[in-house]
Amino acid sequence: MLLIVQIVLVVAVILVSLVLMRGGVNAKHLAVRRIMLMIFAVAAALSIFFPDTLTRFAGFLGIGRGTDLVLYATIVSFFVFMATTYQRFRNMETSITTLSRRIALDEAPRPWTADEGHKGADDLRQ
Amino acid sequence: MSRTWIVIPMYNEATVVGSVIEDLRKTFPHVVCVDDGSRDGSQAAARAAGAMVVQHPINLGQGAALQTGIEYALQDPAMTSIVTFDADGQHRVEDAQAMVARIESGEAEVVLGSRFLDDRTQISLQKRIVLKTAAVQSRMATGMNLTDAHNGLRAINRDVASRIHLTQNRMAHASELVNQLATIRPRWVEHPVEIIYTDYSKSKGQSLLNSVNILAELFFR
Numbered sequence: 219m220l221l222i223v224q225i226v227l228v229v230a231v232i233l234v235s236l237v238l239m240r241g242g243v244n245a246k247h248l249a250v251r252r253i254m255l256m257i258f259a260v261a262a263a264l265s266i267f268f269p270d271t272l273t274r275f276a277g278f279l280g281i282g283r284g285t286d287l288v289l290y291a292t293i294v295s296f297f298v299f300m301a302t303t304y305q306r307f308r309n310m311e312t313s314i315t316t317l318s319r320r321i322a323l324d325e326a327p328r329p330w331t332a333d334e335g336h337k338g339a340d341d342l343r344q
Numbered sequence: 345m346s347r348t349w350i351v352i353p354m355y356n357e358a359t360v361v362g363s364v365i366e367d368l369r370k371t372f373p374h375v376v377c378v379d380d381g382s383r384d385g386s387q388a389a390a391r392a393a394g395a396m397v398v399q400h401p402i403n404l405g406q407g408a409a410l411q412t413g414i415e416y417a418l419q420d421p422a423m424t425s426i427v428t429f430d431a432d433g434q435h436r437v438e439d440a441q442a443m444v445a446r447i448e449s450g451e452a453e454v455v456l457g458s459r460f461l462d463d464r465t466q467i468s469l470q471k472r473i474v475l476k477t478a479a480v481q482s483r484m485a486t487g488m489n490l491t492d493a494h495n496g497l498r499a500i501n502r503d504v505a506s507r508i509h510l511t512q513n514r515m516a517h518a519s520e521l522v523n524q525l526a527t528i529r530p531r532w533v534e535h536p537v538e539i540i541y542t543d544y545s546k547s548k549g550q551s552l553l554n555s556v557n558i559l560a561e562l563f564f565r
Contacts, residue, residue: 315513318400319412322378323419326398330420 223279227290234298251302258295262288346424348372348444348499351413353406355380357431358389360544364433365393371437372427372444376416378409386431407517411510418506424448426505430496434545439537443499446533453504453530456490457497461536474555482519486526490534494518497537504530515554516561 265272265284272284281287350368354361354377365375377390381403390397398416400409410428417426425447427440435457443455459465460476467475475494482493496518500508507528512520525532 311513312511314402315404315408315511318402318404319408319415322398322400322412323416326376326416327396328419329396330422 223281227294230294254295258291345422346448347374347422348425348427349417349420349423350375350427350429351410351417352377352429352431353380353409353413354378354382354386354390354431355403356382356384356386358384358386360433361386361431362389362393364431365390365395368429368437369394371441376413378413380404380406380409405513407510407520408513410517414505414508423502425499425501428496428498432545433542434540435497436538436540439497440499443535446535447499447501452533453501454525454532455499455535456532457495457537458492458534459495459537459539460491461534464538466541478555482522486522488522488526490522493522495537504528512561514561515558519558
């Protein structure tokens with residue numbers, strides 16, 4: 219049973235990460251992440267008041283202690299966080315690249331339009 | 345009238361880039377150096393040698409520089425082909441010339457350099473194994489029968505160049521280029537080239553550990 223839960227968790231990590239990485243930044247994924255965060259926060263708060271409930275729920279899943287359940291959930295959210303942050307980082311990098319390239323190309327000399335100003339200009343006017 | 349632009353990505357190559365450009369300009373008058381944020385005066389050396397310099401305001405990586413150079417060359421309406429060339433002097437101008445000739449003759453739309461088609465290139469066993477593995481990997485991924493997937497010397501005609509959009513800024517751009525060519529499906533050939541491993545190019549060249557980075561970047565696009 220424990221093994222099954224562990225496998226399910228690992229599969230969940232991979233699937234959620236993949237889904238969130240694929241889709242990029244959109245409102246639906248943002249909403250999913252916020253809901254997950256809310257559930258996590260509420261569960262954490264409840265576990266302080268009713269520690270037994272969490273352990274009982276963990277026992278129902280075959281994990282044993284409530285702390286273990288929290289640990290697994292933390293690992294899952296950590297991976298999701300990593301995946302989405304990576305995705306956002308990549309998007310930002312793409313924007314910066316596009317922006318820098320635009321600046322670089324705009325500032326570069328264009329010998330085929332100018333008539334003078336560059337050493338190699340004579341052979342460019344064929 | 346055909347016009348070839350040589351695209352040279354450049355990052356802190358002040359000691360060699362000048363002579364590389366001077367050498368090139370005897371055959372190819374149109375050279376564009378994409379400076380990827382060098383801090384050693386490479387820009388001045390490249391300009392003095394007669395190259396156009398396009399300057400990235402910040403360091404973005406070799407793949408980004410290559411794409412910038414391609415887009416710069418595409419702005420020239422008279423450009424008919426592009427040659428990508430390394431700044432560290434490891435390529436031979438004669439090889440580039442022969443590759444452009446194969447494009448101009450209409451034999452191919454893309455000519456890719458390969459150091460494994462003849463025995464001119466002296467290469468360490470370790471590096472040979474890594475490059476051969478990379479070639480096998482790209483062959484399996486794209487179906488293109490390449491012998492040298494990570495060769496910086498390539499000649500590309502205008503039409504194909506306009507359809508290349510590299511997004512891998514750093515190491516994985518060579519694989520990405522091959523992937524995109526596999527989609528574009530141009531008429532392509534490999535051309536035997538010699539890679540001259542000088543002490544300088546060895547010190548600048550990619551460490552073998554970099555193949556780990558390449559794989560990581562290809563996996564997590």
